[in-house]
Amino acid sequence: MKVTFPHMGTVAIPLKAFFRTLGVEVIEPPPITDKTISLGSRYSPEFACLPLKINVGNYLEAYERGADTIIMAGGVGPCRFGYYAQVQREILADLGIKYEMIVLEPPRGHLWQTLGQLWQLAGRASPARIWQAGRLAWAKLVLLDRLDRLAARTRCREKNRGETGELYRQALSWIDAAANLPAVAAVERRIRAAFEEVEVWDITPLRVGLVGEIYTVLEPAANLNIERFLGELGVEVERGIYLGDWVIAHLFLDALRLRKDRRLMEEIAAPYLGHFVGGHGLENISQTIEYARRGFAGVIHIGPLTCMPEIVAKTILPQVSRDWDIPAFSFLLDEHTGEVGLQTRLEAFIEMLRARAEKGTGLNLSGS
Amino acid sequence: MPVVGIPRALLFYHYYPLWRDFLEGLGCQVVESGPTSRRILQQGLAAAVDETCLPVKIFYGHVWELKDRVDYLFLPRLVSVQKGAYICPKFLGLPDMVRHSLPQLPPLIAPTINMNRRGRGLLAAVAETAALLKADPWQTWAAFMRAWRRWRRWQDLQRRGLFPLEAQELLDGKGGGGEKRAGGRLRVGVLGHPYNIYDGYVNMGLLRRLDEMGVEVWTPEMLPSHTIASHARRLPKELFWTLGRSVLGAASHFLTDPGIDGIIHLISFGCGPDSLVGELVERRAQRGRGFPFLLLTLDEHSGEAGLTTRLEAFVDTLEWRQEE
Numbered sequence: 296m297k298v299t300f301p302h303m304g305t306v307a308i309p310l311k312a313f314f315r316t317l318g319v320e321v322i323e324p325p326p327i328t329d330k331t332i333s334l335g336s337r338y339s340p341e342f343a344c345l346p347l348k349i350n351v352g353n354y355l356e357a358y359e360r361g362a363d364t365i366i367m368a369g370g371v372g373p374c375r376f377g378y379y380a381q382v383q384r385e386i387l388a389d390l391g392i393k394y395e396m397i398v399l400e401p402p403r404g405h406l407w408q409t410l411g412q413l414w415q416l417a418g419r420a421s422p423a424r425i426w427q428a429g430r431l432a433w434a435k436l437v438l439l440d441r442l443d444r445l446a447a448r449t450r451c452r453e454k455n456r457g458e459t460g461e462l463y464r465q466a467l468s469w470i471d472a473a474a475n476l477p478a479v480a481a482v483e484r485r486i487r488a489a490f491e492e493v494e495v496w497d498i499t500p501l502r503v504g505l506v507g508e509i510y511t512v513l514e515p516a517a518n519l520n521i522e523r524f525l526g527e528l529g530v531e532v533e534r535g536i537y538l539g540d541w542v543i544a545h546l547f548l549d550a551l552r553l554r555k556d557r558r559l560m561e562e563i564a565a566p567y568l569g570h571f572v573g574g575h576g577l578e579n580i581s582q583t584i585e586y587a588r589r590g591f592a593g594v595i596h597i598g599p600l601t602c603m604p605e606i607v608a609k610t611i612l613p614q615v616s617r618d619w620d621i622p623a624f625s626f627l628l629d630e631h632t633g634e635v636g637l638q639t640r641l642e643a644f645i646e647m648l649r650a651r652a653e654k655g656t657g658l659n660l661s662g663s
Numbered sequence: 664m665p666v667v668g669i670p671r672a673l674l675f676y677h678y679y680p681l682w683r684d685f686l687e688g689l690g691c692q693v694v695e696s697g698p699t700s701r702r703i704l705q706q707g708l709a710a711a712v713d714e715t716c717l718p719v720k721i722f723y724g725h726v727w728e729l730k731d732r733v734d735y736l737f738l739p740r741l742v743s744v745q746k747g748a749y750i751c752p753k754f755l756g757l758p759d760m761v762r763h764s765l766p767q768l769p770p771l772i773a774p775t776i777n778m779n780r781r782g783r784g785l786l787a788a789v790a791e792t793a794a795l796l797k798a799d800p801w802q803t804w805a806a807f808m809r810a811w812r813r814w815r816r817w818q819d820l821q822r823r824g825l826f827p828l829e830a831q832e833l834l835d836g837k838g839g840g841g842e843k844r845a846g847g848r849l850r851v852g853v854l855g856h857p858y859n860i861y862d863g864y865v866n867m868g869l870l871r872r873l874d875e876m877g878v879e880v881w882t883p884e885m886l887p888s889h890t891i892a893s894h895a896r897r898l899p900k901e902l903f904w905t906l907g908r909s910v911l912g913a914a915s916h917f918l919t920d921p922g923i924d925g926i927i928h929l930i931s932f933g934c935g936p937d938s939l940v941g942e943l944v945e946r947r948a949q950r951g952r953g954f955p956f957l958l959l960t961l962d963e964h965s966g967e968a969g970l971t972t973r974l975e976a977f978v979d980t981l982e983w984r985q986e987e
Contacts, residue, residue, distance in 0.1 A: 343939060373752045
């Protein structure tokens with residue numbers, strides 16, 4: 296069995312650590328390129344959302360490298376993601392590609408079910424081994440989130456443009472190479488030391504919240520490297536979603552019914568959106584309000600074109616933006632979105648935020 | 664007597680008699696918006712963010728048409744009408760999307776119906792609506808039972824081959840014999856959401872055109888619900904969209920029914936669930952020897968000439984196949 300899985304940001308690093316510790320052979324799809332995206336788009340439904348198409352590109356490229364089993368997450372709706380695997384399976388089968396597909400359906404309140412599925416996958420691994428694999432993957436996940444936050448803080452202040460980006464790339468490979476927990480701890484020290492070395496300006500950068508659908512927020516190839524682009528414009532970006540937080544919330548707290556944060560989000564969003572709408576629709580509304588309360592200069596909202604929950608959010612966001620006096624810029628992406636077009640619009644938005652910050656407040660230029 | 668408006672869009676085509684009779688039973692005067700028109704579409708387009716799907720844009724247009732002549736708008740939040748399934752994320756947020764897209768709306772009557780959550784089902788929604796309109800509990804109950812029975816009868820009439828509007832007229836005692844129109848030379852299954860099939864403006868009179876061409880139309884609403892459900896359940900993983908189940912279940916039935924000569928699938932531009940369900944249907948039609956299949960994507964720019972040409976070509980194909 297040669298296992299592969301779709302990319303989403305840096306999730307491949309902890310996943311590889313998990314499966315390799317269990318002795319499962321992993322074939323990682325090559326990094327997402329324009330070729331991956333056009334390959335995936337060619338065989339996917341035209342109006343499907345972008346992540347589905349990029350997944351298909353990942354599967355096809357991993358297949359060329361010898362993968363024979365896909366591990367994919369499932370879902371119970373209402374967003375399309377929960378049905379991705381079924382459609383992707385049919386696309387691959389009709390192409391005559393022999394792939395085994397293992398779909399991890401989210402537990403409907405049963406943590407044991409998730410654990411059981413993982414155990415089957417792990418192929419008779421001992422509980423001690425699974426625990427070890429889980430801990431290593433978890434340590435890497437936590438470190439990746441810390442790295443992302445550290446990079447965001449440094450990038451907007453760096454004296455030499457691009458230095459943080461370069462260091463970030465190296466740090467990813469260090470984390471990937473760490474074979475055990477002590478090695479992960481050593482890598483963390485090394486990363487912190489390396490970031491200390493980056494020369495920075497002593498400035499207070501403009502702070503912007505990046506909210507939206509999880510895949511487009513986490514995957515630089517889908518969002519045209521928005522985080523790095525904004526950082527290098529001198530903007531400090533805080534994301535609404537970090538992978539570790541998300542895993543805790545969805546894999547564990549949901550199953551144990553401990554989602555107090557969710558109740559809180561619903562309360563915050565209630566004046567604007569009275570019901571969850573799937574995906575990250577409701578979270579976007581409440582996070583935008585949170586960013587306004589915390590004094591952020593603006594919010595950028597991204598998601599895939601035709602994404603149902605994000606369209607609900609995009610419809611409501613202008614009102615939130617007016618009421619809370621925080622400019623919000625919504626942008627929905629697909630495989631045809633051009634990097635230059637997006638960057639020009641982002642530059643204009645940031646320019647506006649700067650002008651607004653200089654004037655104190657006053658002018659309300661919100662809405663997009 | 665409060666005047667309550669019901670937009671003639673989205674699930675109007677599925678629930679109208681139930682909603683109308685219930686609200687009338689509570690002592691309301693019910694008005695619905697007129698049939699979709701160019702003006703309604705334009706208003707909907709103006710109110711919506713670009714990426715919104717066509718059916719929701721049209722819904723906005725109908726709300727706009729009603730808003731200044733009613734005391735309330737009836738706009739239930741249909742989260743789930745079937746255990747284990749949803750409608751679509753946009754239906755979950757519909758009352759909020761409407762509130763934030765159109766200015767100066769009358770108060771909304773927006774009870775939540777969520778069959779996935781205990782205490783959020785139909786009866787809770789009935790009680791919520793009645794409380795808002797200050798109706799007395801007995802009157803509410805009687806009104807609901809009557810509306811429910813009549814709605815079921817309306818659905819039965821559709822299963823006998825009537826279109827929703829014909830069934831409605833029969834139910835209201837306005838003409839019609841209650842029989843399906845005379846059979847045609849060809850029989851075609853028309854798939855899609857009710858608001859695409861039965862809104863003659865959006866689909867440019869598809870049903871009328873087919874009728875004029877001598878084609879007998881079968882829709883998902885004309886099939887027994889257990890037929891649809893049993894076909895829909897055959898998927899490795901059942902769809903979690905009620906409307907998707909209905910389309911896919913009907914498609915599987917039509918594909919195996921020797922009496923059906925071809926399938927036309929109407930999908931809306933920008934519809935999320937349709938983008939996947941449509942793909943599944945098309946792949947099923949193309950497998951094996953291939954089944955005559957026409958996919959029509961409805962958008963605000965659709966031209967009649969294009970539709971006519973494609974429809975004529977499709978019907979010609981069916982005729983050739985029949986001659987063979």
